[in-house]
Amino acid sequence: MHRYLMEMLQCPACRGDLSWTIDDADGERIESAKATCAACGTAYPVREGIGVFLTSGLEREDLWEETETELTRYLREHPEVEARLMGAVPDALSPADLFYRAQLLEGRGDYGEAARLAERALSRCYTPGYLACHKSQIRGLIDRLRAGQGPVVDLASGRGALVEAMVRELPRPVVATDFSPRILRRDRRWLRHFGLYDRVSLLAFDARRTPFRDGAVHTLTTNLGLPNIRQPGELLRELRRIVAGMFLAITHFYPEEDEANGRLIREAGLASLLYRRSTLAEFAGAGWQVDVANSQHAPAAPTPRGEILEGAGIDALPVAETSLEWCLLVAR
Numbered sequence: 001m002h003r004y005l006m007e008m009l010q011c012p013a014c015r016g017d018l019s020w021t022i023d024d025a026d027g028e029r030i031e032s033a034k035a036t037c038a039a040c041g042t043a044y045p046v047r048e049g050i051g052v053f054l055t056s057g058l059e060r061e062d063l064w065e066e067t068e069t070e071l072t073r074y075l076r077e078h079p080e081v082e083a084r085l086m087g088a089v090p091d092a093l094s095p096a097d098l099f100y101r102a103q104l105l106e107g108r109g110d111y112g113e114a115a116r117l118a119e120r121a122l123s124r125c126y127t128p129g130y131l132a133c134h135k136s137q138i139r140g141l142i143d144r145l146r147a148g149q150g151p152v153v154d155l156a157s158g159r160g161a162l163v164e165a166m167v168r169e170l171p172r173p174v175v176a177t178d179f180s181p182r183i184l185r186r187d188r189r190w191l192r193h194f195g196l197y198d199r200v201s202l203l204a205f206d207a208r209r210t211p212f213r214d215g216a217v218h219t220l221t222t223n224l225g226l227p228n229i230r231q232p233g234e235l236l237r238e239l240r241r242i243v244a245g246m247f248l249a250i251t252h253f254y255p256e257e258d259e260a261n262g263r264l265i266r267e268a269g270l271a272s273l274l275y276r277r278s279t280l281a282e283f284a285g286a287g288w289q290v291d292v293a294n295s296q297h298a299p300a301a302p303t304p305r306g307e308i309l310e311g312a313g314i315d316a317l318p319v320a321e322t323s324l325e326w327c328l329l330v331a332r
């Protein structure tokens with residue numbers, strides 16, 4: 001993380017001030033440090049350049065950690081499966097198998113081939129309409145950020161598709177965040193490999209309890225973060241608290257009458273931000289003025305399963321074919 005973030009941050013648990021001990025820095029980048037809350041005494045580390053501001057008390061399902069741990073264990077126990085996965089002609093693999101092969105290549109440091117295979121896999125996982133809508137929303141978001149200045153904080157950055165696009169196209173500093181330290185460590189290696197790391201800071205925190213001071217964030221973005229945050233609760237109030245400028249959220253909505261997907265959406269605690277009506281009501285209730293921009297509809301289908309990695313999936317939703325409304329929420 002970069003030094004400029006220090007004055008934007010506070011204790012995510014009690015909102016007290018932080019006092020910083022920096023052990024290792026490279027110019028403006030803090031590599032190793034400890035931030036201690038003057039009020040409650042909680043200490044937050046910066047390790048490998050990643051500030052970790054996670055708190056106890058919020059249930060957290062880190063799917064990146066779970067999937068990678070499970071995949072590593074499974075392949076250790078079944079080396080013949082790994083040999084088949086890595087030895088097959090890429091285009092003969094199911095898209096899910098191809099995606100996991102790309103992840104394994106990443107783990108071995110073969111980023112170039114991993115990037116090529118992951119892109120091929122993902123282009124075969126989604127309908128052409130889904131891919132076109134997603135691309136159009138990313139373009140629309142980036143175009144709105146061209147005129148502004150200062151850091152852009154991205155929520156629930158995951159593998160960083162939006163972060164990477166912003167770094168390539170905008171001269172602004174970008175803060176990638178996620179509640180999974182594992183995916184941020186992966187992003188760090190990836191961005192460094194492709195020479196994209198200079199302007200990126202990495203912070204691990206839960207979007208429902210962020211470490212930012214009131215109004216500290218001028219521009220907040222997210223690419224499909226909202227539909228992935230389970231039990232969002234007071235999420236939009238928390239974001240309202242920290243954002244003094246604009247929040248741009250790429251998202252998609254399910255049809256309310258789609259019961260096949262609706263059941264799982266409710267079970268997963270995702271219902272409030274996966275439907276247009278409730279999402280807009282949540283934004284308004286949290287004090288945001290929100291506009292729906294670039295609305296587009298496209299068919300969506302369940303992502304294919306692995307055949308060599310039997311049953312391994314990509315996305316949990318949808319579980320049945322549906323039509324999604326894509327849009328860019330512009331909230332102030």
Ligand SMILES: C[S@@+](CC[C@H](N)C(=O)[O-])C[C@H]1O[C@@H](n2cnc3c(N)ncnc32)[C@H](O)[C@@H]1O
Nearest residue numbers: 156157158160161162178179206207223228229
């Ligand atoms: C699939 S990603 C979305 C795509 C990503 N923004 C991109 O541009 O590539 C969703 C991310 O949300 C993260 N996530 C889920 N719940 C979260 C929470 N409460 N706080 C922070 N991150 C969360 C997950 O770890 C995951 O990495």
